Amino acid sequence: MTIKVKLELASGQSLKGAPLELLSKGLPIARGVVDAQGVVVFEAKAGAVELAVRVDRSILKAG
Template sequence: MTIKLKLELASGQSMKGAPLELLSKCVVIARAVVDEGGSVAFDAKSGAVELAVRVDRSILRTG
């Protein structure tokens, strides 16, 4: 199953290149990267579950 999303920030900033994770029950089940138009598509197994999307925190820098 393919899950497609269109992302727009209220600030108008681009999310191009942002790595995203698709989660089911707090477990990462798919990863994808936002394209230049703000679109992202996840390939995941079909099923009746609650899903969530978050930014892959590995891009965050500390210090």
């Protein structure tokens, strides 16, 4: 199943290149990267589950 998400920040900032994760029951089931138009596409198995999206924490720098 293909899931497309369009992201728009209230600040008008771009999320281009940001890695995102699609979560099911708190666990990542797919990953995608935001394009220049603010769209990210996830490929995941079809099913009746509650989904969430978060920024892939690997982009966060420590310290």
